Amino acid sequence: xxxxxxxxxxxxAEFELGINNEVWLVCLKCSEKQANTFDGLLDRLGIELSxxxxxxxxxxxxxxxxxxxxxxxxxxxxxxxxxxxxxxxxKAVKDLPSVRDVIYTLAMDYSxxxxxxxxxxxxxxxxxxxxxxxxxxxxxQNKRFAELIGDKKTIQEIQEMMGEY
Numbered sequence: 591x592x593x594x595x596x597x598x599x600x601x602x603a604e605f606e607l608g609i610n611n612e613v614w615l616v617c618l619k620c621s622e623k624q625a626n627t628f629d630g631l632l633d634r635l636g637i638e639l640s641x642x643x644x645x646x647x648x649x650x651x652x653x654x655x656x657x658x659x660x661x662x663x664x665x666x667x668x669x670x671x672x673x674x675x676x677x678x679x680x681k682a683v684k685d686l687p688s689v690r691d692v693i694y695t696l697a698m699d700y701s702x703x704x705x706x707x708x709x710x711x712x713x714x715x716x717x718x719x720x721x722x723x724x725x726x727x728x729x730x731q732n733k734r735f736a737e738l739i740g741d742k743k744t745i746q747e748i749q750e751m752m753g754e755y
Contacts, residue, residue, distance in 0.1 A: 595620050628751040632690060635744070639689035641665040646676040662687055666738060673738040675731065696735045697748045703732045 592602045595617035603615035646661040658681040666673045666689070677687050677695065702710055710728070711721040739745050 597623075626751075628694075628748075628753075629690065631747060631751045632693060635668065637689055637693060638667045639664055639687070639692060640667065641674075642686050646678075647674070657681065664692055666692060668738055669740065671738050671740070673734050675734070693748060694752055696731070697745065697752060699728060700732050700735055700745055701749065702728060 593615055594600065595603045596614045597616050597620040600617075602617060604618055604621075606613050606615060641664060643663045644661070645663065647663045659678045660681055660683060662677045662679075664675060664677045664687060666675075675692075675696075677692050679687060679691070702713070705713065707721060707725045710716075710725050711718065714721070714724070716724060736742070736745065739748075
């Protein structure tokens with residue numbers, strides 16, 4: 591007996607597809623559709639998230655301390671390269687961060703990579719007193735993210751697929 595696609599429930603399932611660490615039986619149409627999503631791209635790239643530990647690596651930024659945000663020390667691995675970083679999310683978010691959450695945030699932050707410090711301050715509404723530390727930290731993070739991913743084309747592909755997040 592033929593099984594129906596677990597995504598559309600219409601067509602006959604033809605493939606096993608890994609989605610968010612689960613295996614789904616899907617039809618060709620749904621497998622192609624999934625491949626053209628942010629999650630599908632992350633699945634194809636095989637970026638892994640590990641060592642998710644509450645609290646971060648050390649001194650937390652003032653905004654994290656003042657807001658009560660949840661902080662985590664996380665490790666990303668891609669093609670044998672690793673990146674350790676602190677990841678912060680709102681205090682109302684109770685789930686641990688996923689690779690999707692962390693990559694989305696890094697790719698969003700990377701969109702500021704070509705900004706001057708003046709453009710960045712204006713965009714973020716930061717005072718000149720606060721902007722230098724934030725801007726320098728962002729540039730350092732973006733450099734490490736670029737080293738992890740290895741090429742700007744893949745970062746651009748990630749940014750283009752983020753729209754449906």
